[in-house]
Amino acid sequence: MSNACDKPTLAGQFVDLRPLTPDDAEMTFAWRQGARAILLNQGAQTIEQQRNWIAGRSASEYNFIIETKQHQPIGMLSLSGIDAVNRVGEPGRFLIGDEAAAAGLPAAAEAMKLLYALAFDTLKLRRVWGVVASENRRMIKWQTFLGMTQEGRLREHLFINDRLQDAVVFGLLDGEYRRVTLPRLESLIAAARLPVAPSASSASSASPE
């Protein structure tokens, strides 16, 4: 079983990844009931089940809460299925649960950057992989944009949203991460640092009468 205290907090500029603990059960259970989680695998049915699921995570997994620098939890993300022999791992359980608190932050981009640094730099993995429900088009675009390769399709592999869906298999090698993924993640983070043009309404309200 996991001991979250043994796991590091990964610090970014906009968000941190801190270890998931059983105390996060109620919050993460609520996130899992949200519309945004509808294309994820079905999870716990009660808060108690969620608490037990968190407490029962393998010590080899890294399960994180994504939180702002003000320690406001906004989502979750994991690295599991770590195979030290073949140096493979599986990022997943990715969910921005509190979209309002995440507004204006490159939360998804920086969270993924921190997780990939853990996978490829700290743990020295050479490959990460995962599956995405075929109807989750936004996540498919996201993974493709970040350099993942579609390696296959598992037909009718998932029962999500009351119907069978294919699972699209994605994989990313260490060299691809450094050549494609990291620069694109850094670009998305940089985009959040750029000054924005004043909106028409604020410009007009700021104008002298």
Place this chain on the structure above:
Amino acid sequence: MASQAAVIEIIYRALRSLNEELEEEKRVALAPDTRLFGPDASLDSLSLVSVIVDVETAVADELGRAVSLTDDTAMTQDVSPFSNVTTLANYIVKQLGQG
């Protein structure tokens, strides 16, 4: 040279495609001053990438020129190209007019 109106229509189409995947109350308005990314913006990182991918693809397919919206040039502008629909369209038109 691509017209701003043609590019704005491409951006609107990308936003329509995104809206099909969003809950009704989270759908993005199709308007020139719609905030895209940054403080008070409509899009998070995932949605921004959806728009970027669709816009880059449509620009290449329909206007015959590749444009990158996340390269160093885009990220070193004085004002974010993703401030709103108009700034993104202006940036794309400018990039298409160069080289």
